[in-house]
Amino acid sequence: MSQKSVLAEVKQVQLAVELILLGARLQFLEAEVGLSRERLIRLYKEIKGASPPKGLLPFSADWYMTWLANIHSSMFYNIYCFMRTHDDGGDLQALIKSYRLYLEQADLPEGNVVLDFTRAYTMVRFFDSGMLQLNSCCRCNGEFVAHAYDDKHDYVCVLCRPPSRAGKVRNSDKPAQPRRTARRALGRPGLTAGLAGVALGCAAAVG
Numbered sequence: 001m002s003q004k005s006v007l008a009e010v011k012q013v014q015l016a017v018e019l020i021l022l023g024a025r026l027q028f029l030e031a032e033v034g035l036s037r038e039r040l041i042r043l044y045k046e047i048k049g050a051s052p053p054k055g056l057l058p059f060s061a062d063w064y065m066t067w068l069a070n071i072h073s074s075m076f077y078n079i080y081c082f083m084r085t086h087d088d089g090g091d092l093q094a095l096i097k098s099y100r101l102y103l104e105q106a107d108l109p110e111g112n113v114v115l116d117f118t119r120a121y122t123m124v125r126f127f128d129s130g131m132l133q134l135n136s137c138c139r140c141n142g143e144f145v146a147h148a149y150d151d152k153h154d155y156v157c158v159l160c161r162p163p164s165r166a167g168k169v170r171n172s173d174k175p176a177q178p179r180r181t182a183r184r185a186l187g188r189p190g191l192t193a194g195l196a197g198v199a200l201g202c203a204a205a206v207g
Contacts, residue, residue, distance in 0.1 A: 008034075009035075012034045012035050013035065013043070015032075015033055016029055016033045016035055016040060016043050017043065017047060018096065019032070019033065019117075020044055021047065022099060022117045023113075023117035024117050024118070025052065025053065025057060025118050026040060026041065026053075028057075028117075028118065028121060029044075032092060040052075057118060057122060058118065058122045059122075061126050061131050061147060064123055064145050065145075065146075067158050067162060067163055068114055069114060070144060070145055070158045071158060071159060072106060072114040073115055073119075073120075073123055073145045074134075074142070074143065074144040074145045074157075075106070076098060076102040076115055076120055076123070077123065077127070077134065077145055078134075078143055079105075080094060080095065080098040080124065081134075082098075083101075095121060095124060098120075099117055123145070130148050131147075131148050132146065132147065133145075133146055133148045133150070135150060135152050135155040136152065136155065137156060137160055138155060139156055139157070139160040140157065140159065140160055142157055142159070144157045
């Protein structure tokens with residue numbers, strides 16, 4: 001085997017490891033990594049200590065419209081748009097870097113991720129296929145995920161006009177208390193328009 005092919009294989013293994021650690025499903029790995037299914041499964045078992053989960057990938061755009069999911073999805077996609085525009089590493093690297101930055105900004109306790117990697121990737125595909133769009137809030141000017149062809153006129157985001165029970169969860173499902181003031185504000189109704197603009201403008205901070 002030539003040196004070039006060995007190095008290429010090492011890079012593919014490193015990519016697979018990185019994606020598995022981020023939470024990528026086997027279907028995504030097969031599509032993006034140049035390794036056989038058998039090797040990917042062995043890698044997944046070695047890293048995660050369990051077999052890859054089975055089942056279909058998310059297929060409904062409605063999930064991204066609920067209150068908390070929309071906040072996190074909008075934060076991630078704003079970061080992704082910035083990365084894709086200003087980083088020349090390609091769409092996959094933009095996805096990886098954006099998701100890492102989203103996790104840092106969300107500052108969620110381990111195991112309480114709102115937007116997992118699979119849903120982040122699926123959302124990007126929904127945007128590419130024209131199923132989703134970004135709407136600009138008329139109060140805070142933040143860009144939020146919305147269904148394609150939704151009326152953009154006088155659009156008010158979920159942060160500026162949260163539902164009555166936003167942020168209320170049962171005690172058994174209540175996540176651990178967040179560590180940062182900004183992150184606490186993201187999880188509560190009544191967030192000011194100014195803070196909403198900061199939260200959704202976090203992509204600009206990486207520049």
